[in-house]
Amino acid sequence: MLPLNQAIEDALDSFRTLSRRSALALLGIVIGSASIVAIINIGHNAGLDAASIFQGMGTDTLVAQLPDKEDAQVSLLSIDAAKIEGLDLPGLQITPTVFASISLVFNNRSVNARLVGTESSLFNVIALSLLKGRFLHEFDFEENVVVLGHQVAVSLSEGGSRIQVGDWLNINNYLFKVVGILKSKTNSMVSPVVVDDSVFIPLHAISRVESQTALRDLIVRVPPPLNIEIAALRLHDQLARTFEFRSVQIMVPQQIIEGMNRQNRTFHYLLIALGAIALVGGGVAVMNVMYMNVSERRVEIGLRMAIGARRQDIRNLFLIEALALSTLGAVLGAGVGIALAWLYAVISGWAFELAMLSIPLGVLSTLLVGVFFGLKPAIAASRLTPVEALRDD
């Protein structure tokens, strides 16, 4: 029997002189392999991008919204806040939050911003971080102090002098002392707080600058070992009883993340199926090329048999050629796939991260397809009798 190294050398001898048809089959394999690798990487990076939307909004956090029912009476913020304090939900960190749109004035420069009336606990609940100064403190209660979101601070500083901790800011004709400036933070899809474009003041100070305010959002942290879904049910139950003129909507980010993950997985499977179809197309091209190869090289097969090649030597010769074609296609395809995925990420504005599994998966699946589709022509070649093969002159 032909030793394996000689079988490989022989197969590579014929592979070296790639015909145009082989080049087309190679192209099919490259496209298939590139599709698999690109799709896995695009899916991976899409997943990372989706996950980044929830950054800072941990899986232990949920958001309750209390929109007014129709014909509801306007409720007072202080009464609502007292009701929240009276809820019997041990262990849950509830941060009431009130929003208003306002205009800020600093150094005769006016900037529009979202005003957030809240409590000190918000800092940990939505994972804020400070650039300068401090965040709201529970002792601030209804003091005129303000913490600036990053973009608001930048906008207020564009007029000339940079706004600093200790400066005074005019909010609806009330002066507020800047006690802190926050670092920039990516928006979370489920959080009602747009950190960079907001200014934060104590919950009870908001009535001073905005009379028509009502408590409609609660950001709630459910520390372990409490179960977030049970906590959401209990919260809903108590809020519905306490605020009978309000609707109660609870958003559980964890459920949304799981939903998105499920959606991502479905998307992923769809893309992999598309890649697999491309790969099978490449495999069929390999099979066709190998069949044509066998047909064109019948005399060579006969000659090899005449000089002592066994059936398995002939089968291995063509199988190794198919494998060599697939290996080259798989490696080139992996490179092309990574480049395409990177390009897609750049165009989509994502940060690109290589999915490490994509390379072995793409290359191995391509090799398997190459062997699978190369096997039948190789077996057909080995089943020729020497006299049949040599007669085909």
Add this chain to the structure above:
Amino acid sequence: MDNLICISMKGISKSYRHDAKTLQVLKHVNFQVGVGETCAIVGPSGSGKSTLLSIIGLLDFPDEGDYLLMGHSVANAQSDELAMLRKSEIGFVFQHYNLIARLSVLENVALPLRYRGVDRASALEQAMQMLGRVGMADRARFKSADLSGGQKQRVAIARALIGQPSLILADEPTGSLDSETAREILELLLSIQKEQRVTLLIVTHDNQVAHLMQKKIRVRGGRVEEMGASVL
């Protein structure tokens, strides 16, 4: 002449089925060729001489009869065993040379040694020596497409001889060559045959070629009609 028998055929028959008809190509063929003999198989086109050569060369199977090659009974041999015998006992020279176009002359000649498990470097070295014997060493790196018909047949002879077979089977080896080149190729074959004491069996329709052989077998209508020494 050596008393050992290289080829012994008894009652060999072969038929093919074609369009629901059975065509009997060989009918109870009996003959022997001794070791070191030269023998011509002659006959008109379609007489069955190529089929006979294929059976002698273990490329095809007889339907019935006994065939001994160098004392080995091959009638019931399996595919791998036949491949082993072809590799060790037989060298083929074809009318159309059957060189592999993408390989160099040197690689073509080395190919039989590869199937014997000889490593590439050693096979190429031996092939170069063999090309020297057929006067083709200076064309070793050429591709077969760059050679003339006579040169291709010299390379084919080198390929047939490199495995030191006991039997050379040549199917119309001069059929595609002009008369001058044909004469040179025959001289080369016969000189190497004498030198190596190898059995040479040539299928030819050319009586002049047949007359150069020690023995002549005429095949007509699938039967061996005449056997005997040629007039040299």
